[in-house]
Every structure is written in structure tokens, then in C-alpha cells.
Amino acid sequence: MSLRHGLLGLLSDWEASGYDIKQEFDGFVSVFWHSNLSQIYPELTKLEQDGFIKSRLIEQTGKPDKKLYTITNDGKSELVKWLSKPSTLPKRKDAFLMQSFFMDQLSADETIFQLQTFQKQQQEKLTAMNAFLAESLASIRERRQVKKRVLIASAVYAHAIQQEKLYLEWAEQTQRLIEQARPLWETGEMDYELFEQLLVSVHNSF
Amino acid sequence: MSLRHGLLGLLSDWEASGYDIKQEFDGFVSVFWHSNLSQIYPELTKLEQDGFIKSRLIEQTGKPDKKLYTITNDGKSELVKWLSKPSTLPKRKDAFLMQSFFMDQLSADETIFQLQTFQKQQQEKLTAMNAFLAESLASIRERRQVKKRVLIASAVYAHAIQQEKLYLEWAEQTQRLIEQARPLWETGEMDYELFEQLLVSVHNSF
DNA sequence: GCAGACATGTAAAGCGTTACATGATTCT
DNA sequence: AGAATCATGTAACGCTTTACATGTCTGC
CATH class of the missing domain: 1.10.10.10 (Winged helix-like DNA-binding domain superfamily/Winged helix DNA-binding domain)
Incomplete structure (x- = not known):
């Protein structure tokens, strides 16, 4: 509905x-x-x-x-x-995150390539969104358009930009993670100490 | 598919x-x-x-x-x-953000109430997610489970937590924004200088 | 006694995407 | 000459949700 x-x-x-x-x-x-x-x-x-x-x-x-x-x-x-009416929390459906989740089935190089492809597209999207927001703000100023909808719209859009930025950063970080965990991808095995260290770094990234 | x-x-x-x-x-x-x-x-x-x-x-x-x-x-x-296969960028569908976008149709108090209700639910969700990740990490350590899927899963989940956290912070910030823009909600009008200032603060929040 | 976990399915209705159909004007 | 913009719609198909249907065991 x-x-x-x-x-x-x-x-x-x-x-x-x-x-x-x-x-x-x-x-x-x-x-x-x-x-x-x-x-x-x-x-x-x-x-x-x-x-x-x-x-x-x-x-x-x-x-x-x-x-x-x-x-x-x-x-x-x-x-x-x-x-x-209070809305129920949004349920996410994100095919790219799902793909990422299963990327242990690909080689390290293929995995990094996929993340890189995403990163590029995401970067373009972000650039376009930033330009769009800047343009909107300029037009609001020009027309001195004081409206509730305008204020909320800016807040919503700014949030959307932050979300996309976070996603982009994640793609970058995750490429580095795979790079560091290369032995695990290449040989299927890995030193436990290094593995643990990587887990901790993931955990501390937020 | x-x-x-x-x-x-x-x-x-x-x-x-x-x-x-x-x-x-x-x-x-x-x-x-x-x-x-x-x-x-x-x-x-x-x-x-x-x-x-x-x-x-x-x-x-x-x-x-x-x-x-x-x-x-x-x-x-x-x-x-x-x-x-490179996946197309995920298209968002978020009924709560959509509601927020149209909340200029509600009073300031109702708007803040809606944001607060969301904030509470979101806070609970985040707490549960943090607990879930901590538990997973504990179990991984206990079983010394060195696996690619485990590493990616942690990265994906950590990202999901960051996303939800960002959303929570937005709900908090936006309540403050509405509070500051109360004259706009109550009387439909507002000093342009203050309005501009609010827009700038939204823009600088990222 | 009743709710919830375990376990598999069908049927109907609702929501969403892609393809088809039409047709003038404007831009490259 | 061909693509894009403006403008409205229908038809077919596919995906998703909700309701229905069944039956045992366990815990409160």
C-alpha cells in the first residue's frame, strides 16, 4: 500500500x-x-x-x-x-550484499574485481547525488523558498547521501580485507592469529 | 531471480x-x-x-x-x-523515509512522535544486532573456525550495523531539526536567515 | 490447556516489471 | 535519419505476501 x-x-x-x-x-x-x-x-x-x-x-x-x-x-x-501510523522497520533487499556474502565461491581476484566494479558505479552515483543536492540548495536559496517540505527533503536526501557514502567506503574496506586474507582464498587455509586479527579489525571498523 | x-x-x-x-x-x-x-x-x-x-x-x-x-x-x-555478473546498484524502497518526506502534513509534535517511535524500535534492533554479532564472534573464536564465508559474513554484518546506526542517528538529528524549525510547523512561516542556517546545518552534517 | 517449535506444502490475491501500442515534436 | 521528450495506457508475466491446511512433541 x-x-x-x-x-x-x-x-x-x-x-x-x-x-x-x-x-x-x-x-x-x-x-x-x-x-x-x-x-x-x-x-x-x-x-x-x-x-x-x-x-x-x-x-x-x-x-x-x-x-x-x-x-x-x-x-x-x-x-x-x-x-x-507507525511504520514497521524497513526490510532490506540488497542483491549486491547478497552476492558479496557468497563471494567465498569466487577467487580473490574475481571477488576484488566485483567489489571494484561496484565501487566505481557507486562513486559515480554519489558524485551525481552530491551535484543534485548542491543544485537543489542553490535553487532554494535563489528562490528563497521557505517550506517545510524543502527542509525535510534536504534532511532525507542528505541521509541518503550518507548511506551511499558508507556503502562505498565498505566496498573499499572490503577489498583491502580480501587482499589481507588472500592466503585464505588462495589455499583455503590461514594462520589463526592473522584471521582473528582481521575479524577484530572488521569489528573495530565501527 | x-x-x-x-x-x-x-x-x-x-x-x-x-x-x-x-x-x-x-x-x-x-x-x-x-x-x-x-x-x-x-x-x-x-x-x-x-x-x-x-x-x-x-x-x-x-x-x-x-x-x-x-x-x-x-x-x-x-x-x-x-x-x-556485476549486479545493478540496489534500488531502495523505504516506507519510513517516504513517510518522513511527507511529514510536513503533520504537526511538529506528531512528526517528532513518529521519529521517536522509529528511534526506539531502531535502537532495539541495533542492540539486538550488536549482541548477535558479539555472540557470533565468540562462537567463531571458540571453534577456531577459519573460513572465508565467516570473514565475509562478519564484514557484511558489520556494515549492516553501521547502516542501521546511521539511520538511528538521522532520526535523532531530524527530531532536533524539527524542534528548531518549530515556527515553520506552527505558523507556516519562518525567518529566512534561520531557515538558511538550518539548511546549512543539514548540509554540513555529512 | 495453549503456545510455540518443527516440518511441508497449496491457493489466492496483491504488487511490480517488461513488453507492447500510439503519435507528434525537438534535438543531434 | 534516428533518438529523446512528452504523454497515456493495456497485457502478460513474475515475484511476494497472506491465508489456509495438517500434525506431533515440548514447555509453561
Whole structure:
């Protein structure tokens, strides 16, 4: 039931089309949610049928016509109801961490290569996110836009950046760990003292 | 296609039943994946049909009989094939961050209450995770278990703990942020200088 | 006596992704 | 000439969750 409430949330302070909403899901909102147009359009139709949003048709020339949605009072109270409900802690699904977990099945070089590939992509993502936040902040300043949503959005995005940064650092650290544990990968065995030392270093890294 | 490979990964160094695997999904593995028995059992059946795993029936008294699965050579090479493939960056879906993003629709007190509720649950989770890691490390030491999987598992788990800790700290920080921005919540307006200052503090928190 | 651990499954409903379908305008 | 942007949708398929179904033993 989260896409539903995500749509209501976005429409709670913004008149938008399905297409507009998709842009947000690919931009700012992507740090905590995403969705496809083929899911968004039917969900908007359902929300309108339930009376939580209503639409008006904008005829355009040169571009296809579009439907702009706004939230109704019913929709707003449904949103507030959802916001007031304590949410269960998010359950993580992370295919890359899962891959990492099983990488004892690969050679040391292959393992490090995989971590490096991830690291590069992650670094690019972080750079883009930093640029995006800087740009947003600049635009907020320029327009002197004092809004609650703007403040929270910054806090949420800053947190997302920190998360991604931590993940990047982990990928770097773990490459060094595998490098140090090379004998274990190469021969399947290792001096217990060194092993213990590595475990301790992992434990102390936080 | 990730549950499939998760099952192969777990069976790659362990003979286990569907029920055993579910225990792992609720324990250690839960930091990066989870699943239900009603999904695990059919998937195991499919994997066996595809020749990636094979089973033997253990007859038990007092308990229901159980099927223990082991990985086949085909299964192992399928796993390695998957492990060697670079995975796309994980896309986050986090209903609580989404709620937070829209909390400008609640009062300052309600917003802080929601963050506090999350904080408490998150604190409990972290405490449990710390205890779990300490226990694992103790058991590893006791059994002098020198294994690649053990080393990676520790690194993965330590990272998961850091992630959760960061999230907890964010919830604490954000409560303070809302507190400082109370005029914005209460009256809808705020001194631009103070607002800018808050934005800068969010930006500098990382 | 009842809850929980052990153990395996099926069925239905809900959620999410990918592919298909259309069509004008603008940019490279 | 071909790709990208704007704009809305349907259909098929796959993945995930929740509910249903069964039955013994152990501990409170």
C-alpha cells in the first residue's frame, strides 16, 4: 500500500500528471521509492475512483493532452491517517550484499574485481547525488523558498547521501580485507592469529 | 531471480531443509534478504527440477520428516555464473523515509512522535544486532573456525550495523531539526536567515 | 490447556516489471 | 535519419505476501 500513499503524498502539495510524478520517482524520490509508469497510471485511476484525487484534462498542441491530478479532502485525510501510523522497520533487499556474502565461491581476484566494479558505479552515483543536492540548495536559496517540505527533503536526501557514502567506503574496506586474507582464498587455509586479527579489525571498523 | 541464487548460495556450503533456510532468512541473512516458507518451498522444488540441487528424505520420529537439499555441480556453476555478473546498484524502497518526506502534513509534535517511535524500535534492533554479532564472534573464536564465508559474513554484518546506526542517528538529528524549525510547523512561516542556517546545518552534517 | 517449535506444502490475491501500442515534436 | 521528450495506457508475466491446511512433541 505504499505506492498509493506515495502518490497521495506527492499530490498533497503539487498538481501533477502521471508523467510528472514519474520524473520525481526517477529524481529526488528515487532515494526511497521508485515505480514505473505502467504501475503509476492504473494506480492514479484507482485513486480517482476511490475519490482520493480528482483530475482535469489539459489539451495541448504539439504534445499529447495530459491529465493533471489534485488531492481531495478525503485523499488528504487518508494521507494523514497513513502518516500517523507507525511504520514497521524497513526490510532490506540488497542483491549486491547478497552476492558479496557468497563471494567465498569466487577467487580473490574475481571477488576484488566485483567489489571494484561496484565501487566505481557507486562513486559515480554519489558524485551525481552530491551535484543534485548542491543544485537543489542553490535553487532554494535563489528562490528563497521557505517550506517545510524543502527542509525535510534536504534532511532525507542528505541521509541518503550518507548511506551511499558508507556503502562505498565498505566496498573499499572490503577489498583491502580480501587482499589481507588472500592466503585464505588462495589455499583455503590461514594462520589463526592473522584471521582473528582481521575479524577484530572488521569489528573495530565501527 | 535473486531468491533462487540466495538459496543456491546458502546450499553451496551447507546441507539444509527449507525450514533451516527460513531460519537463516530470519537471522543473519535478514540484513540483505528475506523470504517466506511459502515462497521457499516451491522455489526449492523448481531448483531440484532444474537439476541445480538434489534432496534426500530424512525420516524423523516425534517431528515431521524433512527433506535435506544439497547443491549439484550444475547448481554450483549456476551460482558462480551469477556471482561473476556485476549486479545493478540496489534500488531502495523505504516506507519510513517516504513517510518522513511527507511529514510536513503533520504537526511538529506528531512528526517528532513518529521519529521517536522509529528511534526506539531502531535502537532495539541495533542492540539486538550488536549482541548477535558479539555472540557470533565468540562462537567463531571458540571453534577456531577459519573460513572465508565467516570473514565475509562478519564484514557484511558489520556494515549492516553501521547502516542501521546511521539511520538511528538521522532520526535523532531530524527530531532536533524539527524542534528548531518549530515556527515553520506552527505558523507556516519562518525567518529566512534561520531557515538558511538550518539548511546549512543539514548540509554540513555529512 | 495453549503456545510455540518443527516440518511441508497449496491457493489466492496483491504488487511490480517488461513488453507492447500510439503519435507528434525537438534535438543531434 | 534516428533518438529523446512528452504523454497515456493495456497485457502478460513474475515475484511476494497472506491465508489456509495438517500434525506431533515440548514447555509453561
